[in-house]
Amino acid sequence: MLKKWLHKMLPAKSGRPSVRKQIIPFREHRISAEMLSFAAEKVVSRLHEAGFQAYVVGGAVRDLLLGVEPKDFDVATDATPEQVRKIFRRSRIIGRRFQIVHVMVGPETIEVTTFRGGDKAVQNAQGRIMKDNTYGSIEEDAMRRDFTCNALYYDPIRQEILDFHHGVQDVAAGRLVMIGEPAARYQEDPVRILRAVRLSGKLGFDVEERTAAPIAEYAGRLKHEPVARLFDEILKLLFSGHARKCLQQINTLCLPDDIHPLLTALKSAAKSENRIISLALKNTDERLRADKSVSVGFVLAAVLWPQLNRYWQQYREAGYKPAAAINEAVNTLKDTIEQGWGVPQRFSATMREIWQLQPQFEHTRGARPHRLLAQARFRAAYDFLVLRGQTGDADQQLIQWWTDFQHADESVRTEMTAASRPEKNAASSDKPKRRRRRRKKSPSGENAAA
Numbered sequence: 001m002l003k004k005w006l007h008k009m010l011p012a013k014s015g016r017p018s019v020r021k022q023i024i025p026f027r028e029h030r031i032s033a034e035m036l037s038f039a040a041e042k043v044v045s046r047l048h049e050a051g052f053q054a055y056v057v058g059g060a061v062r063d064l065l066l067g068v069e070p071k072d073f074d075v076a077t078d079a080t081p082e083q084v085r086k087i088f089r090r091s092r093i094i095g096r097r098f099q100i101v102h103v104m105v106g107p108e109t110i111e112v113t114t115f116r117g118g119d120k121a122v123q124n125a126q127g128r129i130m131k132d133n134t135y136g137s138i139e140e141d142a143m144r145r146d147f148t149c150n151a152l153y154y155d156p157i158r159q160e161i162l163d164f165h166h167g168v169q170d171v172a173a174g175r176l177v178m179i180g181e182p183a184a185r186y187q188e189d190p191v192r193i194l195r196a197v198r199l200s201g202k203l204g205f206d207v208e209e210r211t212a213a214p215i216a217e218y219a220g221r222l223k224h225e226p227v228a229r230l231f232d233e234i235l236k237l238l239f240s241g242h243a244r245k246c247l248q249q250i251n252t253l254c255l256p257d258d259i260h261p262l263l264t265a266l267k268s269a270a271k272s273e274n275r276i277i278s279l280a281l282k283n284t285d286e287r288l289r290a291d292k293s294v295s296v297g298f299v300l301a302a303v304l305w306p307q308l309n310r311y312w313q314q315y316r317e318a319g320y321k322p323a324a325a326i327n328e329a330v331n332t333l334k335d336t337i338e339q340g341w342g343v344p345q346r347f348s349a350t351m352r353e354i355w356q357l358q359p360q361f362e363h364t365r366g367a368r369p370h371r372l373l374a375q376a377r378f379r380a381a382y383d384f385l386v387l388r389g390q391t392g393d394a395d396q397q398l399i400q401w402w403t404d405f406q407h408a409d410e411s412v413r414t415e416m417t418a419a420s421r422p423e424k425n426a427a428s429s430d431k432p433k434r435r436r437r438r439r440k441k442s443p444s445g446e447n448a449a450a
Contacts, residue, residue: 023162026160029065031061031154031161032159036056036156037108038106040073044056045156047075048157050087056074056156057153058074058076060074061154062150062167065172066171074111078115084114088101098113098116100112101113117136117140142164143179146178146185147178148177148178149176175205176200176211177211186215186221187221193222193255194233194237196253201249202242215254215255229342231260231341234260238284239296241285242285243281250263276302276388277305279302280299295380297354298380300343300351301355304333304351308329314329323359323360326356330352334348354380354381357375357381362398364401369405369417385398385399
């Protein structure tokens with residue numbers, strides 16, 4: 001009993017600041033309940049009706065303050081995952097380190113988390129949190145969140161924002177500020193470094209000096225994180241809609257080169273020989289902002305192309321034909337991409353198909369162009385050829401031929417593939433062809449001449 005009392009009364013060893021709740025009314029933040037999705041409002045209302053606290057929390061509140069439409073909504077509550085599961089029939093509990101509930105409302109999925117407790121998480125020898133299924137109050141939950149801009153709780157019933165760490169002020173000032181002692185927080189979870197990169201790049205925020213200072217020292221710990229988790233965070237960075245600004249932050253915050261091969265490739269995007277990377281990210285940013293679809297496999301194919309292209313040219317110089325050379329280059333990268341880099345097979349398969357079709361574009365006669373056009377990945381491979389052309393890596397006349405070919409009707413395509421054939425020698429064309437005479441066989445099966 002005495003230990004519990006002392007734990008509450010004494011300051012935390014991590015040096016985190018004390019929590020002081022600030023209630024911000026509607027007249028100051030101007031966020032109305034109508035700005036939420038139907039699913040988010042329904043989940044919060046149902047939890048309130050069941051007697052629990054419930055708030056829209058995190059990035060959605062931050063984005064609404066910035067005048068940006070949130071992509072998704074998360075809800076925080078004092079109900080346990082089991083209690084949430086009983087309230088919502090279409091729901092499931094997921095997670096190992098910390099259990100959360102996915103609640104499905106129509107086509108939308110709302111992530112519902114229980115307020116996290118205090119400093120009771122299970123950590124390994126390096127200080128990384130391994131298990132965190134401890135629950136607590138909203139004040140403790142606010143202390144456990146990473147950045148002040150993500151520790152904002154919106155109550156759509158009262159239309160109030162609960163702010164425990166001056167997050168609203170930091171959002172208004174364009175600052176990214178870590179809650180608590182930054183070094184300790186990066187030690188608990190090194191992936192927060194990549195989140196700092198992504199959020200500062202995406203939001204255009206300046207990383208507060210105290211928050212940025214330990215990053216260079218602790219970034220090396222990312223190498224010990226599961227590769228699948230690192231890959232997911234890198235994907236979020238690539239498809240944030242502001243990937244090029246995130247690249248600038250990678251260099252500004254001095255992340256080392258050897259954390260993950262994809263990050264290494266991204267850091268080299270500024271080099272002239274790797275221009276295809278920056279062009280692909282520029283196109284991806286523009287498509288995402290226009291609410292157009294993007295292909296993960298295509299973007300990754302562009303990011304890793306400089307490395308694959310070097311292998312391709314090496315095999316060609318060694319005497320391999322273009323198609324065989326690129327197959328060898330792909331095989332050289334395949335095992336490390338799928339195993340050591342955490343790239344799921346569904347993405348690496350798309351990458352391989354785009355790469356392997358590149359030499360096929362060199363064939364513009366006969367039946368080959370027609371077969372290539374019928375390939376399922378033709379359009380992605382063609383777009384990749386165009387991207388290569390923008391860097392001077394592919395012939396512009398060849399690209400124009402394929403542009404015309406795919407938009408032509410069948411008769412014109414036939415003419416184009418015939419016109420691409422080299423003209424026969426006039427002298428040889430005048431000579432009649434000699435027909436080979438077949439030898440007659442005797443009834444016994446032997447040659448008649450014999």
